[in-house]
Amino acid sequence: xxxxxxxxxxxxxxxxVMVSRAVxxxxxxKPAPGLVVPEVEGQTFDLSTLRGKVVIVNFWATWCVPCRExxxxxxxxxxxxxGQGLEVIGLSMDRSRDREAVRKLMQSVSYPIALASxxxxxxxxxxxxxxxxxxxxxxxxxxxxxxxxxxLTEKRLEDVVLPLLSTQDTTPAPxxxxxxxxxxxxxxxxxxxxxxPASLLEVCGCGRRAPRKALERRQDRA
Numbered sequence: 484x485x486x487x488x489x490x491x492x493x494x495x496x497x498x499x500v501m502v503s504r505a506v507x508x509x510x511x512x513k514p515a516p517g518l519v520v521p522e523v524e525g526q527t528f529d530l531s532t533l534r535g536k537v538v539i540v541n542f543w544a545t546w547c548v549p550c551r552e553x554x555x556x557x558x559x560x561x562x563x564x565x566g567q568g569l570e571v572i573g574l575s576m577d578r579s580r581d582r583e584a585v586r587k588l589m590q591s592v593s594y595p596i597a598l599a600s601x602x603x604x605x606x607x608x609x610x611x612x613x614x615x616x617x618x619x620x621x622x623x624x625x626x627x628x629x630x631x632x633x634x635l636t637e638k639r640l641e642d643v644v645l646p647l648l649s650t651q652d653t654t655p656a657p658x659x660x661x662x663x664x665x666x667x668x669x670x671x672x673x674x675x676x677x678x679x680p681a682s683l684l685e686v687c688g689c690g691r692r693a694p695r696k697a698l699e700r701r702q703d704r705a
Contacts, residue, residue: 621647
């Protein structure tokens with residue numbers, strides 16, 4: 484009887500312990516939590532080494548439709564303002580066993596992607612809802628939290644991030660993310676002789692389907 488009562492008491496406390504470990508408050512105007520995580524391509528991302536840069540920390544997952552919808556917006560914004568000192572890290576909340584799904588989806592972006600489950604240090608903890616994006620300024624202070632209650636738009640990013648960036652563009656834009664080979668470098672995916680590309684994105688980087696003759700002329704010129 485005493486053992487059962489003790490067990491019930493433990494079960495009552497356990498959910499509170501799990502929540503306190505899983506959810507960490509990220510306070511605006513305070514120093515950003517530590518974040519050290521190996522990127523999917525092998526490099527190590529360490530937020531503390533990016534002082535002097537404005538960093539967007541985006542939490543997402545392959546199964547989250549709004550997350551996937553905002554990735555092109557983040558990619559375009561990153562490419563447009565990387566030269567002004569903008570960095571982006573996409574932190575996937577997928578399970579480790581879904582690594583290949585993450586790797587496949589990351590082909591559409593040039594900013595680094597990592598799995599939160601691989602993190603050596605993750606002071607951000609788990610998130611209550613996806614997607615969520617934090618903006619960290621050049622001093623390492625959290626300046627904004629863009630939650631999933633409002634869609635992430637270019638205008639929303641401009642209003643929050645642009646005032647924090649340098650006005651001088653000094654760094655070349657990252658390579659276009661057409662395709663990444665197994666080496667981790669960005670490049671155009673090769674197709675077997677005579678085969679058609681799986682999607683037009685591999686050909687021209689757009690979502691519109693081009694006429695077959697246009698594709699044939701492009702292949703003849705190549």
